[in-house]
Amino acid sequence: MNRRAWNLVQVAATTVLVAFLLLPIAALALTLGWRDFLAGVRHPLLAPALRLSLTTSSSSLALVVFLGSLVAWWVARHSGPLSRAIEAITQLPAVIPPAVAGVGLLLAFGRRGLVGSLLARHGYGLAFTTSAVILAEAFVSAPFFIQAAIAAFRRVDENLLTVARSLGATPFRSFVRVALPLSAPALVAGAAMSWARSLGEFGATLLFAGNLTGRTQTLPLAVYTAMETDLRAAQALALIMVVVAFAVLLVLRRMYREALGA
Amino acid sequence: MQIEHGAGADVLASADERQLRLLAAAGLTDAPRVFARNEPVIVVPAGNPAKVEDLRDLRQAQRIVLGAPEVPIGAYALRILDAASTLYGTGFRQAVEAHLASRELNVRQVLAKVRLGEADAAIVYRTDAISAGDSVLAIPIPKEVNAVAEYPIAALRSAADPALARAFVDFVLSPAGQAVLGRFGFQ
Numbered sequence: 001m002n003r004r005a006w007n008l009v010q011v012a013a014t015t016v017l018v019a020f021l022l023l024p025i026a027a028l029a030l031t032l033g034w035r036d037f038l039a040g041v042r043h044p045l046l047a048p049a050l051r052l053s054l055t056t057s058s059s060s061l062a063l064v065v066f067l068g069s070l071v072a073w074w075v076a077r078h079s080g081p082l083s084r085a086i087e088a089i090t091q092l093p094a095v096i097p098p099a100v101a102g103v104g105l106l107l108a109f110g111r112r113g114l115v116g117s118l119l120a121r122h123g124y125g126l127a128f129t130t131s132a133v134i135l136a137e138a139f140v141s142a143p144f145f146i147q148a149a150i151a152a153f154r155r156v157d158e159n160l161l162t163v164a165r166s167l168g169a170t171p172f173r174s175f176v177r178v179a180l181p182l183s184a185p186a187l188v189a190g191a192a193m194s195w196a197r198s199l200g201e202f203g204a205t206l207l208f209a210g211n212l213t214g215r216t217q218t219l220p221l222a223v224y225t226a227m228e229t230d231l232r233a234a235q236a237l238a239l240i241m242v243v244v245a246f247a248v249l250l251v252l253r254r255m256y257r258e259a260l261g262a
Numbered sequence: 263m264q265i266e267h268g269a270g271a272d273v274l275a276s277a278d279e280r281q282l283r284l285l286a287a288a289g290l291t292d293a294p295r296v297f298a299r300n301e302p303v304i305v306v307p308a309g310n311p312a313k314v315e316d317l318r319d320l321r322q323a324q325r326i327v328l329g330a331p332e333v334p335i336g337a338y339a340l341r342i343l344d345a346a347s348t349l350y351g352t353g354f355r356q357a358v359e360a361h362l363a364s365r366e367l368n369v370r371q372v373l374a375k376v377r378l379g380e381a382d383a384a385i386v387y388r389t390d391a392i393s394a395g396d397s398v399l400a401i402p403i404p405k406e407v408n409a410v411a412e413y414p415i416a417a418l419r420s421a422a423d424p425a426l427a428r429a430f431v432d433f434v435l436s437p438a439g440q441a442v443l444g445r446f447g448f449q
Binding site: 106110111112125127206209211212213216225226228229 | 325327330363378
């Protein structure tokens with residue numbers, strides 16, 4: 001293929017794909033009048049759902065990043081069947097339909113669940129609480145961060161770690177001061193993917209946490225609830241959600257570029 | 263909404279009277295006719311852990327699941343709670359809502375929570391309670407506070423074969439069609 005044809009193929013592919021990805025989102029905005037949008041801003045479900053979505057998705061992100069980094073580091077630094085098995089297990093939730101994940105969470109942590117029944121005996125209940133929302137989001141979003149972290153940690157040059165160790169750094173210190181800064185851009189990108197997946201989480205949350213304003217009704221659930229009566233309101237809420245997600249992703253991109261510069 | 267956007271269908275039977283009325287008003291369907299009636303009941307898991315014997319006892323269930331007010335079964339549940347508040351005292355609805363774990367978006371999800379034992383009590387239709395067999399126990403709601411759900415049916419003007427669509431509607435409304443519905447708990 002000559003250079004001209006190759007360029008043309010790339011331009012065509014970009015045009016088709018970008019149009020396909022952008023069109024449904026643009027349709028949300030373009031088919032909605034200002035009046036409808038303002039009515040959406042004032043919708044009674046919006047404020048509690050927005051607050052809940054931001055707090056739960058950041059909590060699940062913190063959980064996933066903290067535990068996920070440690071797991072990914074171990075997996076990246078070890079070979080063998082156990083390491084491969086753990087890597088496969090951390091990817092499992094990505095292929096399970098979210099509603100199925102919700103049923104699984106309920107059967108594990110619900111009142112009569114494998115672990116939940118033990119908790120219930122001590123008076124604790126996880127299902128249908130805000131904690132259940134965070135767990136559902138962590139479950140579905142963990143694979144995205146962990147996969148990015150494993151790939152990044154594998155690229156860390158073993159020689160640099162050896163040098164750090166020879167200069168007297170403990171394994172923990174060489175992880176924090178060498179591996180983490182070197183992997184920062186990929187970790188931020190993985191965290192952004194993971195956070196976006198949490199924000200959009202619907203199926204697992206609906207089944208495991210239920211749908212109660214202020215406690216478990218996140219933005220996607222509020223959109224779906226509004227859709228039962230008023231498509232315009234649902235559309236306005238969906239659009240606000242897109243705007244919020246876009247704003248947070250812009251902030252994360254900025255962090256990504258700073259991480260690259262550092 | 264899917265009908266408005268051109269989903270291919272010949273007959274529409276809905277639990278939501280309002281939706282069909284809107285479509286009929288827009289000239290998309292024939293005049294809707296009521297083909298079945300259903301009645302909300304309380305369901306509790308087999309074994310009745312919260313010992314709910316009647317509507318008044320609903321307050322003592324630790325975890326209650328209802329439909330969202332946006333869906334028919336949730337709207338009926340609110341109406342029942344309000345009516346019951348005039349009977350059992352003004353705090354009745356608040357006392358029940360204080361134990362509310364979730365407002366589900368469809369009645370099958372409400373039922374599922376009871377079948378799994380996650381909810382101590384819920385309000386669903388009698389037909390749903392029957393479909394769950396022995397896994398749940400249905401407790402009737404007193405007539406004076408209960409609501410009756412009426413299900414309308416109508417042939418769509420855009421049906422591929424309008425005569426066939428109308429014939430189906432007529433069959434559903436005939437004694438034979440009504441007998442089938444009766445077996446599943448419709449009235």
